[in-house]
Amino acid sequence: MPVSRSLPPSPAARSDPASERSRGGRSRDTSRDDVLRRAALDLVMEIGYDRMTMDAVAARAGAGKATVYRRWSNKAELVGDALAQQHIDGEVPDTGSLRGDLAALGGYLFSGQDPVDKARLITGMASALLVDTELRRAFETLTPPTERAVATVVDRAVARGEIAAPADPALLAAILPALGLHRLIFTGGGPDPDYAAAVIENVLLPALLASAVSASPPPESSAP
Template identity: 55%
Template sequence: MPSLDVPPGRKRDASRDDDLCRAALELLAEVGFGRLTIDAVAARAGAGKATVYRRWPGKAELVVDALSRMKAAPDRVDTGSLRGDLVEFAGHLDSGDDPFQTSVTAGLVSSLVHDADLRAAFAERFIAPRKRILRTMFERAVARGEIPSRPDFGPLADVLPALAIHRMITTGLAPDSAFALTLIDQVVLPLAHHSVPARDTSTPTSGRTGFPS
């Protein structure tokens, strides 16, 4: 695998990163992820292929990093209420009526189902940071007394990203404000306010299977 390290004594040119990411997004919008190549990205950006491989191990990581730049995760969201936090967070997912972002989404979604490398990079580099932000929101809401605590906020933090991805895959549409607000008010907040019963960890009686007879 090509090295991602910058050679000693040479400073990495951040402007090259911007050019390469923009080229990757343009090609993603034009031809889709499956037909996108590192050679084409390098040529579009006026760079050598080695320049790409010094920064990313492959096209999946390049495309996801480019997407993350286009839809940057908020550094911190703290409005003082859980709903306010969720609404502000969702605003960073909204593509509005931008036709370029819509085309980028269309170029990505079908390959998420079929390409394991893209799926892994998307989960690690795009979804995971946003889930950490969501978990922090829920934990702060517990500290404020807004919602009950629960053993693990991971499943709740999965809801908004998972349904946004489901919408992308099934309709080809990026999540917008109306979609996000519906999810927040009708799904995420009701779940957050619902108390989770303690899990029964007792040992079953010997000889019983736990299934009804």
């Protein structure tokens, strides 16, 4: 029976054992990390990344400024980490087939999301990403949760022999979140499970299956 596997964290989300220790060799308390991450994203949605400060995050979370800086050196690192941590504790559906995995994934990733919040978060960072080098650097090591989940599903399908390894797996993994973002910006509609299912069935799955067909050897021609 197929077993669900945990969604792998992006490189930015993996903890460094050395950084987890405070002076004197004792591990620091990580219980407040999620509260601080949530406070940072809430502030980005409310006032935008440019106006968000580490002081404001500390105040929103009811923590000291030093507590925030012990975890992240600047707000770009904090916001990048907060985004990287989204969904990493979830499980990527494993139904035993590429079509089944992708169908289940659409419902898993987009159920219960508020498209208004998503739009506010994206617009709160959009202008800063164009000019803020620290924020851009933080995003260079961030693989969005949706892309990581699609990549996991594709890797499984390749391992099962359903499809050939795509020539550009990162491009295919970006299709679902990219079209979801396009819909969000231009229509205000969130990437809900129904929309995700349509993208998967009409765009992503055909692209993946086409890569399998193109990788197959041509049939041998019969001798005259």
